[in-house]
Amino acid sequence: MHFEKSLLSKSLSYEKLTLDFGTNYLFENFFIMEVNEGVHFNFEKLNELLSEIIEYYGFHKKLAYIANRVNSYSIDPILWSYFDKDDSLLVAASIITYNESSFMNANIEKQLASISVKRSSSLEEAIGWVQRLSELS
Numbered sequence: 001m002h003f004e005k006s007l008l009s010k011s012l013s014y015e016k017l018t019l020d021f022g023t024n025y026l027f028e029n030f031f032i033m034e035v036n037e038g039v040h041f042n043f044e045k046l047n048e049l050l051s052e053i054i055e056y057y058g059f060h061k062k063l064a065y066i067a068n069r070v071n072s073y074s075i076d077p078i079l080w081s082y083f084d085k086d087d088s089l090l091v092a093a094s095i096i097t098y099n100e101s102s103f104m105n106a107n108i109e110k111q112l113a114s115i116s117v118k119r120s121s122s123l124e125e126a127i128g129w130v131q132r133l134s135e136l137s
Helices: 043-057 078-081 100-112 124-129
Strands: 015-019 022-026 028-035 061-069 090-096 116-120
Touching: 015 043, 022 043, 028 043, 028 124, 043 078, 078 100, 090 100, 090 124, 100 116, 116 124
Parallel strands: 028 061, 061 090, 090 116
Antiparallel strands: 015 022, 022 028
16 A cells, blocks of 8 residues: 555645655654656666655654565565674665565565564554564654
8 A cells, every 4th residue: 555545644644755766754763755657766766765865853863764565566575685783874674565475575674674674464563563663762
C-alpha cells in the first residue's frame, strides 16, 4: 500500500520529498522511499537522494530507512555496501515486500548490507520496528 493511501499518513507528521525517480516521506528519525515503477535505482539516484536527505536532516542525524516496494523496479544491490555501520547516517532499514520475488530480492540485499535490515510485510510492521530501534533513541 502506498504510504499516502494508508491511515498512517493521517496520524504521523512528515514532510514529502518528490524526486524524478520516486517519492520520499521524511519523519523525525526515519524516512520512507517509494521508487517509481520501472526505475533502475543506481548510484547516481542514491547520491541525489542522500544529498536531499542530508540537506533536510543535517550530517550527523542517525536515521532508519523504509523501502516501501509498492512498485516494480530494480536496484543495484551493491548500493547496500555504501552504508557502513560505523560512519553512515543510516543505522537500519526495513524492506516492505508485497510478493515472493520482492521478498527474495530483499533476502539478497539483507546479506549484502552491513546495517541491520528487516524484511516486513506492511507499513505498520516496518514503522513499528524502526520506532523501537534503540539506535534512534
